Amino acid sequence: MRDERLARSGLLSLIGSAASALSALVIAVIIGNALGAYGTGLFFQAVGFFTIASQVLRLGTNSSLVRTISEHQAFDRRGETWRVLLIAVVPVAFLGILAGALVWVFSEPLANWLASPGESARLRPFLELMAPFISVGALLAVLQIASRMVNGISAYTFVHTIVYPTVRLVAVSVVVYAAGTAFAAFGAWLAVIPLWVLVSVGLLVSPLRQDWRRRSEAVEPLGDAGRRFWRFSATRAVGGSLEILLEWTDVLIVAAIASPAEAGIYAVVTRTVRAGQVVDRAMRLAVSPRISRHLAKGELAETRELHTTVTRAMVLVSWPYYLTLAIMGPSVLLLFGTEFEDGAVPLLILSLTMLVTSSAGMLQSIILQGGRSSWQVLNKSIVLATSVALNLALVPLMGIVGAAITWAVVGLTDTCIAAWQVHRRMGVWLRPRPLLPAMLTAAAAFGVGMGIVRLTLGTSPGALVVGLAAVGLVYAGALWLLRGRLGIVALWKEFPVLGRFA
Structure with missing residues (x-):
């Protein structure tokens, strides 16, 4: 049965990944036809920078959450999941707010660095627009992994890899045809993120409340649990950051040069x-x-x-x-x-x-x-x-x-x-x-x-x-x-x- 459950998880993951990839491709088709190559470039330049910033700021918590919560489930250690999520969320949220503030303050030099000659004035508004969303994007990435571990693969696949990209597709489609600008399309792309943070929190409230009620005194001290969590996260934070940089730096370099x-x-x-x-x-x-x-x-x-x-x-x-x-x-x-x-x-x-x-x-x-x-x-x-x-x-x-x-x-x-x-x-x-x-x-x-x-x-x-x-x-x-x-x-x-x- 274990292999069958494993295969079912893989099949659900394939369905969700395919739906997410299809939604992303349809967004690209809509953006390309509505805005042309130039507008598409501005849109994906902004998406690329935001994705790098928000995903790097996850700090490797995705792997640590999977590892730690799986360990708790395997040994039936109840009442600790809410602490693990707290350990992950607080530093991510704090550093995300700090990073967003820095992007806002230094939007002009960043635009000069990222944009090709003569294009920095067009890119700067995109950076200012994304600044308050960076911490929210990083937080969403953490909550999505927590939802996968707490709510199960079926709920995670439906809510986060099928419905979420579909809602984003609808939002971008409506706005790009109504406003006809890359800036408006990027705003619609960002606007779905805080909405989905609320959805993720809603999914987590009940199971985490139950987990909190099961807490006991015989648990690892919070400080020790935090150190163990972040020791494991450190390597994955570096590896994950390198992977997301590899995925987007070429697009940013082409735009800049x-x-x-x-x-x-x-x-x-x-x-x-x-x-x-x-x-x-x-x-x-x-x-x-x-x-x-x-x-x-x-x-x-x-x-x-x-x-x-x-x-x-x-x-x-x-x-x-x-x-x-x-x-x-x-x-x-x-x-x-x-x-x-x-x-x-x-x-x-x-x-x-x-x-x-x-x-x-x-x-x-x-x-x-x-x-x-x-x-x-x-x-x-x-x-x-x-x-x-x-x-x-x-x-x-x-x-x-x-x-x-x-x-x-x-x-x-x-x-x-x-x-x-x-x-x-x-x-x-x-x-x-x-x-x-x-x-x-x-x-x-x-x-x-x-x-x-x-x-x-x-x-x-x-x-x-x-x-x-x-x-x-x-x-x-x-x-x-x-x-x-x-x-x-x-x-x-x-x-x-x-x-x-x-």
Whole structure:
């Protein structure tokens, strides 16, 4: 039953992640068509800076909350969850308020630093607008994780990964078509955050009140609990900050060096590619606890087998998406507006890179669950420094193509380092050969199939729809016929709940 519950959690996470990613893509489509590349660039430049600030200010509490509350639940230690949340919330809220005040006070020099020449006056109002929301955004991130642990995965998925992005989508859509400015659209994007803080608090009040009533005298002193909590958070705070910086610094550098219009095109390209990572995130949630169990027992062969099975599934799901982006890129970008066709070459580069990195599976999860979080911090530090250096060197010369080349170098470097560490230093040997049937099947269906569609029907949105329908049908048939050879049956055995949806 434990594996079935785990699979159900992974399936719910996949549904929620897919809904969230779809909402984000639809927002990009609406912004692109309503505001053009320039307005889209301003919007995502502001979103990128706000996301970095608010997510860094989580201070690694997401991992600590999961670890600490899970420990309390495992040992039936009641009456301590409310204290853990208090320990997490107070420093995050305080530092968030301080950071927001600093952004407000130094909005002018920040705008001069972040904006391309002549654009700082346009960016400054965005910084002033976001300043009071930074602490609220950081607080929401903490409350969402607490809700996941206290209210359960089903409630968390529905409220925070389906309803929340949908409400934001509606708000941005209404405002952008009514006002027609990037500033108004960003205001609507921000306005949902305090509303969802209230929703999160409402969800937490009852279970935390019950937890408070169960408190006892035989608990760890608050000071000791706080020190233990923040010791664990420190490493994850650094690692999480590096990850969010990696996700957004390229967009900010393009905006600062090139122009908001190029930043808008590049932001649309990167958001489109990142939407394919929903499968990776869902698989991590479903499989990471099992990987942790195997590694704790020294079961390297079992870890390798599980990783191979899951990676094969990831290839079967993600490769069709990335191959479609690589081959039918102009069709996809036309959905955002005609100006965005200029992103076809960067989209090709990023999509081909993701074919490689997605084939490596969950290397980062193995490193983290194996207790090597310091390795990940070092890895992310190296690739972030590489990203900043290459972007500063290539963007002035090549524009967004230079940013895409940097993405490719950084992604492949990160994957190669992690693969070496997992394979050689941890002893979890990687097995690329069992992945070949999945790769060949996806490449034959979507690589060849979408290639024929492009040659015969062109790159219009209509051709994209027809191609996806025809090739998708062929691919579904191939997966069914080859379900044993492709390891799909083995995946069903690993996670029996998936068989109900097959």
